[in-house]
Amino acid sequence: MIVVLSIKNVSKSYAKGKVKAVDDISLEVRPGEIFGFLGPNGAGKTTTIKMITGVLPIDTGTINVNGHDIDKDPIKAKMSMGYVPDTHDIYDRLTGIEYLNFIADVYEVSRKERKQNIEKYLDMFEMKQAAGQPIKSYSHGMKQKIILTGALLHNPPLWILDEPMTGLDPKSAHLMKEEMNRHCQKGYTVFFSTHVLEVAERLCHRIGIINKGRIIAVGTLDELRRSGDKSLESIFLELTDEGSAGHE
């Protein structure tokens, strides 16, 4: 079976401490899939995503992206990803277009494709005007849109987003969800973490729930429901509550 992202027995504790932020998780994500990654605050979502994208070193286990090991072959693995982090602490003093051109250079996007893609997304997000101004002058949502655009410039087989909905206005959120659908129709994969359960419910083909560094459930919505017609919210609350009560 082809997988775009495979996580095998990965653990991570920050600063060589004893507390594990991510504890022996394994996960496989397939092409053409939108995968939602859910969990309470501090569960380990961001930590997992940072290990996938090569920002944090992995303590034990392996992560493969598009067949490339992120630890052994980081450049190839990163070339197959587009990453939208949860913070927007980027080069404030650059203009939006300078940032996008830099990203295009780094991901080796050809001139033609670059122009086409940048124009398409700037139009879509109504950012044409702002692109020439320093990122410092942007609002939170505008920064998010520039980063979203940057992550899509090279048509990455794996698009990873960490809480992408925060700060977007309804229209932009809608556009982004459409873009996620379009991305997976092309046969590519979307992996994102979120706290907005309705979005996950409506958008995702499969959902993984992480709590206290462990994955406690993976599957389609129907599989998670097990029985009955519960909402994702009640499933989520039930599962994560069980975890914290300590009887698994």
Place this chain on the structure above:
Amino acid sequence: MKEVLAMSKFLSLLKLQINSRFGLSMARYNFRNDKKELWKAAGLTFIIVIALGQVVFLYSYIMQRLYMAAQLLNSPQLILTMGASAAGLLILFFGIFYILGALFLARDTEFLASLPLKQNSIFLSKFILVLLGEYPIALFLMLPPVIIYGAGAQKGILYYITALICILFLPIVPLIISSLLSLCLMHIVSRSKRRDLIIIVGSIILFLALFVGQNLLLSRMPESGTEMEFLLEILQRSDGLVEWSGRIFPPSVWITKALSHTGAEALKNLGYLVLLSVVSFIPVWLLASLIYQRGASAQLEAEKRTIKRKLTYKGSSPIMVIFKNEWKMILRTPVYALNSLIGIIVGPVIMAMPLFGGSFAQDPDLQAISSLIDQFGSSPAQVLILSGILVLFGSFNAAVSSTYSREGKSLWILKSIPVKPQTQAAGKLLAGYSISLLCVITTSLAMVFALRLSFGLWLSSVVLSAAALFPICLSGTLIDLIRPKLHWNNPTEAIKQNFNVVLGMLAGVIIIMVLVALCYGFLQLQMSPVFLYGLVVLILAALSWAGISILRKAAVRAYRRLEG
């Protein structure tokens, strides 16, 4: 093809870093949108040029005098050696902080780590960024001697071209040494738990090791014969004096020879410089491609103590809250800790040097100080001189004139909390002042041992210097309050590459000079000691009082104006 692609990726990265670091796009945008901004920048540049112009003038004047003295010794090229060693050493000592800041403590580490870039490209781009930042210092220290010597020896265009090449290569070797040391330090840090502590302690140890190492290099005295024979021998060889004084930083000898000789000899020495720079870079670069990323990523991880600490909910007065917060921020941010607290360590080390022997014991400055002190017995002059030295050490305090800059993007917190701007300014001032005080205490204690001071002498100089440091710290805080540098990408920029710090120290030096002149005048008048101290303290109190009222007004106004 692959190489070309890698190269263009690298250039793009370098361009981005330079643009962001020096705020090129931002400036362009500001100028286009707001003409007033242009005038402000022009005005500021003017002030900076004037301020720096005086320093350059003073330096050139000293160099000119040295040139004339060196001519008598038949080695006028000696000023080139001096300029080059000064630049080399300065870059070596302080480069370690720049390199640590840019390589490991920058805010873009996380972003860069997620991109498909090789770790050695990231390393190289940051190295070049720091290198570019060092050129102003190299130019400032090298150009005056180059021009003075060039004019004196009637050198042609080739000389100036060679000089330019020398200046371009001068900072490379010191920065390579700093990079090597910080790569190793951060590698150790990434494998340990108490990270912040190790960074602070480790880099202070590195700094001191460099200092002592340099001192040892300097104290390599003749193996045999008397000092007199040795000096004679040095003077007889044509480049003897250059080689002897350049041993503190060997590339400075090559630079001198490349510039003062012609033909093959010049070329050979220029070759040494270039070759050493290139050859020593390679192993460091290779090392970086193995261990750089790990060390940088480790900085993203905070230590989580397993020991449960009780959360305290004790309240403090607003001033104390700000004061404590300043100290916490300084102690928990390695770059701030290093730059702010270095005086507390360097002051006593310099003062205690005579105890360790070595060449600093024969340092003419120290001997002059000690003979001055002996000469005056226990007169007020002695107290004044000691206090003057202490104030000088205490005034080199980067924490004071970067206190608002360090807030950076979090300035909104200060603006939004219900504590008056005046109170906040007071808390910040006290925090910075307490660092200067600590420096005075450690330095004066080292003096007690090195110069065998009496208790009374010690106490009165500490009290007097503490009083004098208050208005000095005030002026530093005020400078940073008026025009804080809030847009930075790594904390080093907020404290090390912050012009306010330079201005603050300049202001401190000016205040000290005025005080020294006043005290000198009083001494000439043969006043009674009690009257003299009273007068000095009165002047300082008046200065402080005036400063406080200005600071209060400025704080209110600045909080209204700053956009954070």
